[in-house]
Amino acid sequence: MAIRIRAQEAARVRPVSARAPWWERNLAWLLVAPAIAMFALFAIYPTASALLFSLSRARLIRGSLERTYIGLDNFRRAFEDPLVRQSAAFTIKWSLSVTAMEVLLGLLIALLVSQLARGRGLITSLLIIPIIMPPVSVAVAWRFMYDPAFGIFNYLLNLVGLGDVYWLSDPDVATYALMAVDVWQTTPFVFLLLYAGLISLPRDPYEAAAIDGASPWFTFRTVTLPLLKPVLLVVILLRVIDSARIFDKILVMTRGGPGSQNYSMTYTIYQEFIPKFDFGYTAALSFLFQLSLVIVATIYVRRVMADYSAPAE
Amino acid sequence: MAGESRIGTLLRYAGIALVLAIVLFPVYWMINMSFKDTAEFTARPPTMIVKRPTWENYRDILISQGFDRYAWNSLLTALTAAVVAVTVGSLMAYALSRFRLPKNFNYHLLFTILTVRMFPPILSLIPLYYIYKQIGLLDTRFGLGLIHAWVEVPLVVWMMIGFFRDIPRDMEEAALVDGDTRLGVLRKIAVPLARPGLAATFILVFISSWNEFLFALILNSRNQTLPIAVAGQITQFEIRYGNLMAAGVFATVPVLILAFLTQRHLTRGLTVGGVTG
Numbered sequence: 001m002a003i004r005i006r007a008q009e010a011a012r013v014r015p016v017s018a019r020a021p022w023w024e025r026n027l028a029w030l031l032v033a034p035a036i037a038m039f040a041l042f043a044i045y046p047t048a049s050a051l052l053f054s055l056s057r058a059r060l061i062r063g064s065l066e067r068t069y070i071g072l073d074n075f076r077r078a079f080e081d082p083l084v085r086q087s088a089a090f091t092i093k094w095s096l097s098v099t100a101m102e103v104l105l106g107l108l109i110a111l112l113v114s115q116l117a118r119g120r121g122l123i124t125s126l127l128i129i130p131i132i133m134p135p136v137s138v139a140v141a142w143r144f145m146y147d148p149a150f151g152i153f154n155y156l157l158n159l160v161g162l163g164d165v166y167w168l169s170d171p172d173v174a175t176y177a178l179m180a181v182d183v184w185q186t187t188p189f190v191f192l193l194l195y196a197g198l199i200s201l202p203r204d205p206y207e208a209a210a211i212d213g214a215s216p217w218f219t220f221r222t223v224t225l226p227l228l229k230p231v232l233l234v235v236i237l238l239r240v241i242d243s244a245r246i247f248d249k250i251l252v253m254t255r256g257g258p259g260s261q262n263y264s265m266t267y268t269i270y271q272e273f274i275p276k277f278d279f280g281y282t283a284a285l286s287f288l289f290q291l292s293l294v295i296v297a298t299i300y301v302r303r304v305m306a307d308y309s310a311p312a313e
Numbered sequence: 314m315a316g317e318s319r320i321g322t323l324l325r326y327a328g329i330a331l332v333l334a335i336v337l338f339p340v341y342w343m344i345n346m347s348f349k350d351t352a353e354f355t356a357r358p359p360t361m362i363v364k365r366p367t368w369e370n371y372r373d374i375l376i377s378q379g380f381d382r383y384a385w386n387s388l389l390t391a392l393t394a395a396v397v398a399v400t401v402g403s404l405m406a407y408a409l410s411r412f413r414l415p416k417n418f419n420y421h422l423l424f425t426i427l428t429v430r431m432f433p434p435i436l437s438l439i440p441l442y443y444i445y446k447q448i449g450l451l452d453t454r455f456g457l458g459l460i461h462a463w464v465e466v467p468l469v470v471w472m473m474i475g476f477f478r479d480i481p482r483d484m485e486e487a488a489l490v491d492g493d494t495r496l497g498v499l500r501k502i503a504v505p506l507a508r509p510g511l512a513a514t515f516i517l518v519f520i521s522s523w524n525e526f527l528f529a530l531i532l533n534s535r536n537q538t539l540p541i542a543v544a545g546q547i548t549q550f551e552i553r554y555g556n557l558m559a560a561g562v563f564a565t566v567p568v569l570i571l572a573f574l575t576q577r578h579l580t581r582g583l584t585v586g587g588v589t590g
Contacts, residue, residue: 020494027495028412032422035405035466042463043429046437046444053440065443112328125576126333129340131583132572134524136540137561140547141343144554150355152342188336189583196584241431248526252544266435266527273439274531283439290436297431 053283060277067280074284084285087263091244094179094264098246099239101183103232106190111220113191114198124195127188135185139252142181143168146253168254171261178262181249190235197231198224233305240300241293265289340565347371347558354555370559374546378556380563383542386454387523387564390538393458394465394522395515401462402469403477403511407499409470410477411485423470430467438531445532452535460532461522468521469514472582476510477503513578516571523568539564 023030054074058067078084113123130138145151146167154164167177205227209219247266250256256263256271263271269289273282346354348366374380405426409419441460442451450456484506485498493501504511529538537545543560546553572579 024494024496028408028414031404031408031412032414034401035422035426035470038401038463038466039425039429042437042441042460046440049440049444050436109329109332112325112332115325116329117322123329123333124580125573127336128572128579128583129569130336132520132524132568132579133340134526134540134543134564134568136524136526136543137343137565138339140543140557140561141339143547144346144558145339145342147554150359150554152359155357155359184336184339192580193584196580238431245435248540248544251526252547269435270527270531273442279439279443283436286436286439290432293432 050283050287053279054287056280058279058283060279065279070280074281075288077281078284078288083260083263083268086260087265087268090175090261090263091246091265094175094246095240095244098179098182098186098243099236101179102187102190102239103194103236105183105187106194106235107232109187109191110194110198111224113195124192127191129188130185131189131192133185135248136252138181138185139249142184143253146177169258171258174254174258175262178250178253181253182243182246186239186243190239193235193238194228194231197228201227230305237297237300237305241297244293343558343561347555347562349555351555370555371563373553373556374560374563378542380539380542380560383537383539384563386533386536387538387540389454390458390461390529390533391519391522393455394461395518397459397462398465398469398518399511399515402466403473403507403514405466406470406473407477407503410474423474426467426470429463430471435527438528442531452533454533454536457529457533457536457538458522460528461525462518464525464528465518465521468517468582472514472517473507473510475581476507480506509578513575513582516575517579517582520568520571523564 053067055069055071056067057070057073058065109127113120116123145153148154148164148166148169151167153167157163157165165173168174201224205223206219209223214222244264245266246264247270250262250264250267251270254262256267265285266289269282269285272278272285345361345363347370348363348368349360350365350367350369353360353363353365405422408414409423413419414422437460445451445456450459480503485502488498488502489495523538524540525538526540526544529541530544534541539560543557543564546557546560
């Protein structure tokens with residue numbers, strides 16, 4: 001995955017003469033300038049003003065923003081808010097479970113497909129469909145299948161003599177039903193990454209293992225898994241961070257329900273923001289959320305990926 | 314593996330068939346249901362293949378619910394996003410693949426841009442609402458397209474660096490020796506040669522903007538894009554599932570067509586950037 005700038009290649013283009021016009025001499029900077037401008041407009045400035053908001057009581061009153069400095073009150077309120085604690089716990093549980101299932105299933109499918117003699121291309125193209133579908137369409141398709149009265153799942157359950165399940169409103173079931181939808185949509189993405197990693201592994205260790213008469217399971221544990229580990233670690237990090245931001249499927253399928261059981265962090269922030277326009281509190285919440293993601297990622301990269309990440313060039 | 318039993322091979326194909334069935338069934342089911350009339354919709358047992366296909370649901374969403382307008386909003390937003398992201402991102406990618414900036418800036422820029430990919434700007438959302446309100450970009454398709462573009466600039470940079478690197482350097486150097494300017498080289502040689510890559514990247518950004526939900530919901534509630542309109546079909550009191558399924562399919566079809574147009578590069582794009590919700 002790592003793309004390195006090949007310094008010697010870049011240097012091969014000869015230097016521009018000093019008499020060239022200024023835009024020719026500074027072309028490299030001019031080319032990166034729009035990206036840097038966007039970075040300033042969409043990342044730096046909003047982050048700075050989010051920090052400012054989070055230290056203020058800031059509300060939209062008749063179209064204009066009224067802001068007074070209140071120190072850390074918003075953060076204090078966030079830590080005491082039971083809904084925030086609950087949605088933080090939900091998000092952690094969601095992110096870890098979904099990642100675990102997706103990586104396991106994705107690895108399984110990748111191993112399966114890589115052993116097929118024919119049809120790999122076709123299978124890969126079909127598996128791409130869920131990845132590119134609008135998450136909202138995925139959510140409505142599943143919401144209908146989960147419908148207690150008209151859904152296919154309860155029809156099948158009734159067929160084998162079982163009673164109705166209230167997939168999205170039964171507190172014991174709803175979270176898992178939601179997770180299943182995310183696993184359905186994103187496992188193919190994990191598959192794609194792991195499959196790409198798998199088919200680019202060197203062949204020699206496998207030939208050696210075959211000569212030694214190693215069993216498939218033994219080969220998997222001692223050859224495939226260690227070789228694939230760098231890719232696996234990156235995929236896990238990507239999925240933990242991405243899945244923690246779950247929002248659209250939850251909004252479409254249960255509106256965080258039953259009750260507030262399935263409020264993710266993003267959903268809680270949305271709930272606080274849209275009707276009330278409480279800029280201060282929601283900025284504090286998103287700041288805390290973003291910060292925890294950065295901390296998780298940093299610790300993960302330092303501790304878990306340390307041995308595998310290539311040194312910076 | 315030649316000596317291995319046929320049963321093993323058979324089991325593998327059975328396994329993959331099961332996976333494909335699970336992956337494809339919900340999509341098929343949504344399409345199937347979207348063509349059913351009310352009577353067939355509630356029929357038990359449900360018909361596995363629609364018996365009396367009807368356009369009723371599609372007519373409903375297009376004519377009485379204005380989905381043509383939502384599609385137009387989505388199209389304009391996604392085009393803005395794709396044009397801006399591909400322009401900004403590939404200029405940067407070209408600079409990073411051809412020039413050496415001082416103080417290891419190449420590496421720093423690439424790393425910073427990767428951070429953006431890792432942490433999409435949820436923190437920016439709330440201030441952006443206010444900034445957009447002040448400068449008049451709130452509830453505009455252009456404003457939404459801009460933020461969608463920004464989210465995908467990292468993907469464009471990472472993909473286009475790969476494509477630019479594949480272009481042989483000799484042609485560009487020859488043109489430089491012939492007295493062409495560097496900007497001229499970029500315009501007349503690099504861009505035309507990188508066209509397949511640019512097209513693939515364009516489509517990926519388009520798809521990602523087309524699918525995006527959170528920013529579209531908050532920053533552009535007046536010119537709703539398709540995902541917001543689809544979600545809007547679900548009200549507190551009743552859900553007209555027939556219309557809902559048609560809406561879901563309607564939002565999906567353009568994306569599927571685009572994906573199949575760019576198949577060759579799609580896998581690369583997805584593995585580099587990940588157009589995931």
